[in-house]
Amino acid sequence: MSKDIRIKKGLDIKLVGEAEKAVENAVVSNFYSIRPEDFHSIIPKLVAKEGTRVKAGETLFYNKDNEAMKFVSPVSGEITEVQRGPRRRIDALKITADKVQEHVDHGKFDLGADAEKLRAHLLATGCWAFIKQRPYDVVAKADSTPKGIFISGYASAPLSADLDFTLKGKEAELQAAITALSKFAKVHVSVGKDSDSPLAKMQNIELYKVSGPHPSGNVGTLINKVSPVNKGETVWTVNAQDLVIIGELLLTGKFNAERVIALSGSAVKKPRYFRTLIGSEISTMVYDNGVERGANNRFISGNVLSGKQVGPDGFLDYYSNVVTVIPEGDDYDFFGWNKPIFDKVSNSRALTFSWLTPNKKYDLNTNMNGEHRNFVLTGKYEEVFPLDIYPLQILKSCLYKDLDEMEALGMYEVAPEDFALTEFICVSKQPHQQIIREGLDLMIKEIG
Amino acid sequence: MGLKQNLHALREKYRGTKMAPAFNALHTFLYTPNDTAKGGTHIKAADDLKRTMNTVIMALIPCLIFGMFNTGYQHNLAIGEIQAVTNGFLSGEFWSLANFSVGFWQILPLIIISYGVGLGIEFLFAVIKGHEVEEGYLVTGMLVPLIVPVDIPLWMLTVAVIFGVVIGKEVFGGTGMNILNPALTIRAFLFFAYPTWMSGDKVWVHGAVERTKEIANGSTADAISGETILGTLAQNQELSYSVSDMFFGFIPGSIGETSTFLILLGGLFLIFTKIGSWRIMLSSVLGALVMGFIFNMVVDAGWISNTSKFYGLMSTEFWHHLLIGGMAFGIVYMATDPVTAAQTNKGKWIYGFLIGFISIMIRVFNPAYPEGVMLAILLMNVFAPTIDHYVVQGNVKRRLKRAKIKTA
Numbered sequence: 001m002s003k004d005i006r007i008k009k010g011l012d013i014k015l016v017g018e019a020e021k022a023v024e025n026a027v028v029s030n031f032y033s034i035r036p037e038d039f040h041s042i043i044p045k046l047v048a049k050e051g052t053r054v055k056a057g058e059t060l061f062y063n064k065d066n067e068a069m070k071f072v073s074p075v076s077g078e079i080t081e082v083q084r085g086p087r088r089r090i091d092a093l094k095i096t097a098d099k100v101q102e103h104v105d106h107g108k109f110d111l112g113a114d115a116e117k118l119r120a121h122l123l124a125t126g127c128w129a130f131i132k133q134r135p136y137d138v139v140a141k142a143d144s145t146p147k148g149i150f151i152s153g154y155a156s157a158p159l160s161a162d163l164d165f166t167l168k169g170k171e172a173e174l175q176a177a178i179t180a181l182s183k184f185a186k187v188h189v190s191v192g193k194d195s196d197s198p199l200a201k202m203q204n205i206e207l208y209k210v211s212g213p214h215p216s217g218n219v220g221t222l223i224n225k226v227s228p229v230n231k232g233e234t235v236w237t238v239n240a241q242d243l244v245i246i247g248e249l250l251l252t253g254k255f256n257a258e259r260v261i262a263l264s265g266s267a268v269k270k271p272r273y274f275r276t277l278i279g280s281e282i283s284t285m286v287y288d289n290g291v292e293r294g295a296n297n298r299f300i301s302g303n304v305l306s307g308k309q310v311g312p313d314g315f316l317d318y319y320s321n322v323v324t325v326i327p328e329g330d331d332y333d334f335f336g337w338n339k340p341i342f343d344k345v346s347n348s349r350a351l352t353f354s355w356l357t358p359n360k361k362y363d364l365n366t367n368m369n370g371e372h373r374n375f376v377l378t379g380k381y382e383e384v385f386p387l388d389i390y391p392l393q394i395l396k397s398c399l400y401k402d403l404d405e406m407e408a409l410g411m412y413e414v415a416p417e418d419f420a421l422t423e424f425i426c427v428s429k430q431p432h433q434q435i436i437r438e439g440l441d442l443m444i445k446e447i448g
Numbered sequence: 449m450g451l452k453q454n455l456h457a458l459r460e461k462y463r464g465t466k467m468a469p470a471f472n473a474l475h476t477f478l479y480t481p482n483d484t485a486k487g488g489t490h491i492k493a494a495d496d497l498k499r500t501m502n503t504v505i506m507a508l509i510p511c512l513i514f515g516m517f518n519t520g521y522q523h524n525l526a527i528g529e530i531q532a533v534t535n536g537f538l539s540g541e542f543w544s545l546a547n548f549s550v551g552f553w554q555i556l557p558l559i560i561i562s563y564g565v566g567l568g569i570e571f572l573f574a575v576i577k578g579h580e581v582e583e584g585y586l587v588t589g590m591l592v593p594l595i596v597p598v599d600i601p602l603w604m605l606t607v608a609v610i611f612g613v614v615i616g617k618e619v620f621g622g623t624g625m626n627i628l629n630p631a632l633t634i635r636a637f638l639f640f641a642y643p644t645w646m647s648g649d650k651v652w653v654h655g656a657v658e659r660t661k662e663i664a665n666g667s668t669a670d671a672i673s674g675e676t677i678l679g680t681l682a683q684n685q686e687l688s689y690s691v692s693d694m695f696f697g698f699i700p701g702s703i704g705e706t707s708t709f710l711i712l713l714g715g716l717f718l719i720f721t722k723i724g725s726w727r728i729m730l731s732s733v734l735g736a737l738v739m740g741f742i743f744n745m746v747v748d749a750g751w752i753s754n755t756s757k758f759y760g761l762m763s764t765e766f767w768h769h770l771l772i773g774g775m776a777f778g779i780v781y782m783a784t785d786p787v788t789a790a791q792t793n794k795g796k797w798i799y800g801f802l803i804g805f806i807s808i809m810i811r812v813f814n815p816a817y818p819e820g821v822m823l824a825i826l827l828m829n830v831f832a833p834t835i836d837h838y839v840v841q842g843n844v845k846r847r848l849k850r851a852k853i854k855t856a
Contacts, residue, residue, distance in 0.1 A: 158491075228850065230847070232851070298490060304490045305489045305491075307490065309486070309487075309490065324490075326491070329482075329484055330482045330483075332455075332456070332479035332480060332481065335478065335479075336479065336480025337477075337499050337502065338498070338499065344494035345491075345494065346495050347722070348500075348503075348723060350495060350499050350500060350722070350723055352494045354494070364491040365484075365491070366485045366491065366492075367483070367485075367492065368481070368483045368484060369492045369495070370481075370496020370498065370499075371472075371476060371483070371580060373580070373623070374582070374622065374624030374625060376623060376786055376787055377500065377786045378725075378789070378791040379725060379792075379793055388843070389843070390792065393792075393840055408844040408847065409840070410843075410847055420488075423488050424489045424491065424492060424493055425493045425495075426492075426493075427497050427499075429496065431487060433487075433489070434487055
């Protein structure tokens with residue numbers, strides 16, 4: 001039996017450039033890049049050096065705090081470069097791919113085995129990286145015990161990949177991963193209200209059908225409505241598309257970093273889906289029938305609300321299943337602050353007219369549409385924020401770094417992406433997600 | 449676009465210098481900057497603070513224009529040039545060029561002083577402290593001329609604006625950080641620093657002060673009474689205005705506060721554009737009605753006789769309170785200031801209700817100056833963080849309780 005979760009507060013930002021439901025195989029990328037920053041708060045300890053040859057699924061580095069937690073290569077090839085930043089921080093590992101791919105055989109996993117065996121197996125094979133935890137929205141601690149595992153099968157963010165579509169045909173892998181994860185705790189899965197998601201047919205899950213505007217599909221919303229994180233508790237979250245990789249590893253012993261991703265955005269001529277690997281060059285997908293070379297565009301690994309900005313020579317990051325390309329907006333707008341606006345999204349009606357055309361799709365660029373200011377308006381964030389948390393108050397507590405207050409207001413429950421919509425509508429153009437991330441980092445440091 | 453390129457070049461030239469905020473303030477007035485989103489959401493909604501503030505100013509413009517006509521109308525009526533209005537809101541006696549020109553030339557200097565002095569201080573602080581010039585004063589600067597009596601001396605206004613902007617706002621860190629509504633701080637300063645001037649019955653109609661002087665010098669002309677309705681009621685005198693006069697605003701008073709009709713339209717506009725908080729407006733109205741009704745009951749019960757000095761205002765029908773004085777203006781444009789109001793939705797209900805409630809209470813019981821809205825709003829500004837604190841604590845307690853149930 002499924003339960004219904006209906007969200008009223010939120011905002012659907014409808015954008016031009018939704019991917020057409022057709023999958024192509026992306027051109028095989030020559031280079032792959034793994035960026036440790038994708039695994040927030042993990043300090044990498046390199047196993048591989050420049051010049052080392054690795055197979056797909058072989059360890060590249062491990063967590064400095066816990067040697068058992070490995071992070072593995074998506075391809076076989078030679079490590080050609082270790083890019084370092086200030087204080088010798090590792091920025092990226094660049095791998096030149098082999099023509100013929102070889103995989104490490106981790107061995108089939110017996111799904112009847114106990115949780116601790118599974119934990120060790122996931123840690124050793126690099127699949128642990130796909131399990132994130134709240135509090136703090138980081139890779140789950142190796143020894144953590146969750147009170148629940150949450151998976152969202154409904155992507156409500158603008159221009160995100162349709163999970164019903166990308167997960168099709170992967171039922172066996174999904175079920176294997178869910179069966180395995182349910183050894184740790186109850187697995188809660190949300191799907192869209194009228195979807196035919198393969199996830200809806202899984203065994204061993206608690207199913208929720210969600211409806212309403214974005215962020216109804218965010219896993220944070222699901223957690224908040226089902227079982228909010230209290231102090232001292234941990235929940236795990238796994239992206240639905242990563243269940244496929246975990247499932248395949250358990251069933252076959254092969255770490256297959258393959259993923260169906262959406263290439264979307266108004267700058268793309270023919271937005272569609274690609275089959276590609278984690279860490280691939282974005283240039284393998286975006287130019288053919290895609291964007292104009294040299295045009296002034298922004299390339300985002302992820303969705304327009306929470307994705308990472310990468311250049312046209314950038315790479316698909318470890319967790320994303322969408323690449324979005326939208327025009328940059330680095331131009332001035334004459335009297336942009338007082339003329340009537342028809343071509344941008346707004347949740348006010350202050351001479352902005354998007355309320356007249358709720359179904360219109362917009363071609364938004366990256367312009368700030370204003371300047372950074374102190375927080376001034378109140379009551380606006382609450383209109384798009386469905387969690388039982390006071391958004392303005394928690395943001396302010398992060399700014400003045402009051403740990404007690406952050407904790408009391410619900411910091412254990414949130415992730416930066418929960419504040420994407422409040423950031424989008426913010427009249428003062430405050431960087432909400434960054435404020436929350438820094439607040440969470442402070443808590444990790446001070447409270448742990 | 450030559451202008452765009454030239455301004456862009458200048459912006460780059462000034463970047464990082466002390467003068468950058470001052471230049472940017474002028475530049476961003478003409479052009480929304482070319483800054484792009486970095487690091488967070490890659491797209492942003494259309495609204496910025498300038499647009500928000502501009503919307504409030506748009507809602508104030510009808511009150512301003514009406515105020516100009518009304519200033520001239522009250523003046524010409526008092527000196528006997530014209531007859532009182534007879535044909536409702538669109539009466540020709542009111543909407544005449546003669547009325548407008550008197551008001552226009554009287555009010556224009558107030559606007560210039562308000563914006564000139566206030567924005568000057570804003571620029572100065574922005575340059576000294578190295579932050580951008582913030583838009584808060586755009587609204588304050590428009591509110592100030594609308595809430596002062598028309599015959600206020602310009603030097604008085606100048607001193608008050610300096611006080612209000614520096615002490616009311618900049619010492620706290622500028623727009624978004626202040627505790628008290630700056631426009632009301634300015635008015636409160638005038639009220640307490642120059643009480644004989646502000647609370648007299650001479651400043652509300654243009655020319656009344658001059659005429660008094662002329663009479664003192666031996667002129668035989670009639671004195672002009674510039675008394676407001678509240679002043680009359682406080683002295684237990686009979687009112688000479690009809691309800692429709694009060695609703696449409698053909699009465700003496702601060703420049704922008706008289707026309708409840710236009711304020712109502714402005715309030716509806718602010719609610720429609722989602723800029724003003726309907727919660728505060730509605731709850732303030734309710735608060736005022738409840739208090740007014742209680743006073744009416746007191747009178748009906750015979751606890752107070754018509755010899756009492758409170759009788760005039762207490763016996764005023766409870767809903768008339770919304771039409772007279774600065775009540776409507778305060779509720780729509782002052783109480784809703786997001787920075788100084790309560791910030792939680794529940795808090796807004798409480799905050800608004802108390803503003804209405806206390807306004808009428810002060811209005812009735814204050815012997816020196818029968819208007820309570822200003823003081824009520826300033827008082828609730830101070831209490832707003834406390835109200836929010838208790839509302840937020842409700843959420844915090846719920847969270848703690850949830851944790852306890854789980855662990856128990």
